[in-house]
Amino acid sequence: MKKPDVIVIGGGAAGLFCAFTAGQRGLSVLVLDSSNKVGKKILMSGGGRCNFTNLDITPENYLCNNPHFCISALNRYNQWQFIDMVERHGIAYHERKHGELFCDESAKDILAMLLDECQQAGVVIKTKCEIKTVAASEQEGYSLQTSSGNYQCKSLVVATGGLSIPTMGASGLGYELAEQFGLNLLPRSAGLVPFTFSDGIKQISEKLSGLAVDVEMSVNGISFRENLLFTHRGISGPATLQLSSYWKPGQTISVNLLPDLNSQELLLGYKKTSAKSLLRNLLAQHLSKGLVLELQSLYWLNMPRQQ
Ligand SMILES: Cc1cc2nc3c(=O)[nH]c(=O)nc-3n(C[C@H](O)[C@H](O)[C@H](O)COP(=O)(O)OP(=O)(O)OC[C@H]3O[C@@H](n4cnc5c(N)ncnc54)[C@H](O)[C@@H]3O)c2cc1C
Structure with missing residues (x-):
């Protein structure tokens, strides 16, 4: 797939979710990830059981400079829709304190669910793919030079995650691309850390x-x-x-x-x-x-x- 409709850089929780959502809309989607496997952080989440959502989610639970974004994002997709998908995939889960939902078995179930959704939506995933350059033009859309060849797409999604745990594949590419395309970068600070x-x-x-x-x-x-x-x-x-x-x-x-x-x-x-x-x-x-x-x-x- 050298010219898909959409390329998603980064196959973490966000990238995989975005990829199958685009696939379900009938778009051809390619996920490119520099790591040897996608979704590594999901596997370590929630002590290996993945606290995949919460029963009591409101926009106020999110730290964001733009509260309107949280309101509209949750209006379009909320915890009940995610729980519904988890149940459709037959994943057993339980509630802990404060409405937190965890897998009974393993975070692997959540990754398997996302990969299954990707497969059903025809998403192609390519790992061990280093992104060298990204360029944009009105005629060609986005052009990517990578360690596995050159690609072109109409829409590019950058879902390379945060900077924590570089051994899990984290890099600053998202920030570099944001700078390259003239987006405003806010100061970064650690969150949810010891x-x-x-x-x-x-x-x-x-x-x-x-x-x-x-x-x-x-x-x-x-x-x-x-x-x-x-x-x-x-x-x-x-x-x-x-x-x-x-x-x-x-x-x-x-x-x-x-x-x-x-x-x-x-x-x-x-x-x-x-x-x-x-x-x-x-x-x-x-x-x-x-x-x-x-x-x-x-x-x-x-x-x-x-x-
Ligand atoms: C110990 C721990 C426990 C956690 N527990 C929970 C929990 O229970 N519940 C919860 O909701 N959240 C939890 N989190 C947070 C959660 O894991 C992250 O918020 C989530 O995984 C982030 O997903 P992401 O897709 O944005 O980024 P990531 O998962 O970081 O994915 C980014 C992807 O992009 C790829 N990538 C990076 N740079 C490049 C590049 N240059 N080129 C190509 N690909 C690249 C990476 O290889 C990776 O696959 C936990 C985090 C940690 C560290």
């Missing part, structure tokens, strides 16, 4: 690795009440991942480890009733002992006593 540390918090995180704590995490007036998970490099878990999308370098994150209690009132109460008790013993009534000991070593064990 926080890593290099100071004392890294040391305590390493020791507490695997421990999940129910917290309220906040930055810039936005807060999430969810689990924080300590890892070998820092903190992760749903509260951290959510909050990362709102954090900018240099900003302070606050973590309330006692979200159901007023900690000031609690400590003042203890001052009256248990003035001689050690802080660690009092806090251990509300938090895991391991966490309290690490907080103690980090924040108050070696601090000079206030007169």
